[in-house]
Amino acid sequence: MxxxxxxxxxxxxxxxxxxxxxxxxxxxxxxxxxxxxxxxxxxxxxxxxxxxxxxxxxxxxxxxxxxxxxxxxxxxxxxxxxxxxxxxxxxxxxxxxxxxxxxxxxxxxxxxxxxxxxxxxxxxxxxxxxxxxxxxxxxxxxxxxxxxxxxxxxxxxxxxxxxxxxxxxxxxxxxxxxxxxxxxxxxxxxxxxxxxxxxxxxxxxxxxxxxxxxxxxxxxxxxxxxxxxxxxxxxxxxxxxxxxxxxxxxxxxxLWLRLATHANEQMATLAAALESVDGVRLMERVDVNLAFVELSAAAAEALPDAGILCYRMTDSSVRLVTSWQTTAEDVVEATAGFRRAASAS
Ligand SMILES: Cc1ncc(COP(=O)(O)O)c(C=O)c1O
The missing domain is CATH 3.40.640.10 (Type I PLP-dependent aspartate aminotransferase-like (Major domain))
Structure with missing residues (x-):
């Protein structure tokens, strides 16, 4: 996950x-x-x-x-x-x-x-x-x-x-x-x-x-x-x-800025990738390591099965947060997971 x-x-x-x-x-x-x-x-x-x-x-x-x-x-x-x-x-x-x-x-x-x-x-x-x-x-x-x-x-x-x-x-x-x-x-x-x-x-x-x-x-x-x-x-x-x-x-x-820069960069990459996923929309500009994403309720429902752990804000929106521990591979996997969830719905 x-x-x-x-x-x-x-x-x-x-x-x-x-x-x-x-x-x-x-x-x-x-x-x-x-x-x-x-x-x-x-x-x-x-x-x-x-x-x-x-x-x-x-x-x-x-x-x-x-x-x-x-x-x-x-x-x-x-x-x-x-x-x-x-x-x-x-x-x-x-x-x-x-x-x-x-x-x-x-x-x-x-x-x-x-x-x-x-x-x-x-x-x-x-x-x-x-x-x-x-x-x-x-x-x-x-x-x-x-x-x-x-x-x-x-x-x-x-x-x-x-x-x-x-x-x-x-x-x-x-x-x-x-x-x-x-x-x-x-x-x-x-x-x-x-x-x-x-x-x-x-x-x-x-x-x-x-x-x-x-x-x-x-x-x-x-x-x-x-x-x-x-x-x-x-x-x-x-x-x-x-x-x-x-x-x-x-x-x-x-150290604090190195860890934070890493988290911010992972989110910047993820947010840019999500913009190319059909049915997924960024709801707010992404300045740091948080993103709010709108998608269909069915796609949001499908996210756990697609391997994504995130907070459900409403039926059709989720919050994503990266951390100092998030890896580049996580970002690639997460993008693929969003694609699967969006297309399965
Ligand atoms: C902006 C902001 N301020 C304060 C806090 C409070 O931190 P804690 O959960 O350690 O009490 C949080 C925690 O999520 C937060 O996001």
Whole structure:
């Protein structure tokens, strides 16, 4: 079977396993007081070219998002995000739980990216200071979006500028940030703090780590809150060095971008091949390692028998995701599988 359900289905990259193994000698201070966690801060500062950035290792993307956002909003705040954002559709309201009741509100835009005019209109119609209305407090951008599309650095800067004018902070859900940085060919700083981002959920698990993510903070006030919030939510793990070692190795020598580039390239090849398959249509542009495909319900039904594992979005559409583990042979096989499924229906 060809695995295209999610990049979460992939294993742990050998380089990350080696980093865990290397961290497994001798003893080290618990709860992040170890040298590897101190090293992670240095690595993050160097990769993001930010002298005071701080990293908080956590164990899931949901934890990264909900903690980063709850540290950035008052309980009466509203987090503005695209209606398709994972934080509003797929995290069980974790941001509202940790945010003491803060809500999430959708601001639409094409290609699952927030539209600047709609953001201005939303902020322009708020009754600021009226306790009857949640007060917008954070803008959360998903990069890449849940539909696999990316904002350009100047688009992030425009949205962040509008948000800052209204006193909002800016968060990026970067569960797949490596895929976006690799696709954009820009520096990590350009799509984060240089564009006005205050706090980033830096994903690593989908791209080769073992339940290790980090909240990267460019604003000290948010970092001070996170010191307590990460502890109270159970994310100051006693053996943090094993998470820190992973994220540091991930960001070192471009490993994160190599793994992501590979996943992106496999998807680019697959998407190009699928365009030539009769009865199969790409529903969204393919910027990174995700594709959404429309096909007949019968063809979608036939995919498992044709050797394809993927998520069924609707009767007649599926989501495909490649990972650092997807091979060129997988792509060839997957294309043949789609051809079989489409012609069998
Ligand atoms: C865009 C995005 N953000 C956050 C997450 C949450 O990650 P986790 O499943 O590790 O909580 C996911 C997971 O699928 C995601 O796709």
């Amino acid at each position: 060809i695995e295209l359900r999610s990049d979460n289905t992939a294993g742990v990259a050998p380089e990350i396993l080696a980093a865990i193994q290397a961290a497994n000698s001798g003893s080290a201070l618990a709860y992040g007081g170890d040298d590897l966690t101190a090293h992670l801060h240095e690595v993050v500062r160097s990769v993001f070219e930010h002298p005071t950035a701080r990293a908080f290792p956590v164990t899931s993307g949901t934890a990264a998002n909900s903690l980063a956002l709850s540290a950035s909003t008052p309980p009466w705040g509203a987090v503005l995000c695209h209606p398709s954002a994972h934080i509003i559709t797929a995290e069980g309201g974790a941001t509202s739980l940790f945010g003491g009741g803060a809500v999430m509100q959708g601001v639409d835009g094409d290609h699952a990216l927030i539209d600047a005019d709609r953001l201005r209109a939303t902020l322009g119609s708020v009754r600021w200071g009226d306790p009857h209305e949640s007060q917008p407090s954070v803008l959360s951008l998903t990069l890449p979006s849940d539909h696999g599309t990316v904002y350009q650095p100047d688009e992030i800067a425009l949205l962040a500028g509008i948000a800052h004018e209204h006193g909002l902070r800016v968060h990026v859900d970067g569960a797949r940030i490596a895929n976006a940085v690799a696709a954009l060919g820009c520096s990590p700083a350009e799509v984060t703090w240089r564009a006005g981002v205050d706090v980033l959920s830096l994903g690593a698990t989908k791209n080769g780590a073992l339940s290790a993510e980090a909240i990267v903070v460019f604003d000290d006030r948010i970092a001070e809150e996170l010191v307590y919030r990460t502890k109270r939510s159970g994310h100051v793990t006693s053996k943090m060095r094993f998470q820190s070692a992973q994220v540091a190795a991930y960001l070192t020598d471009g």
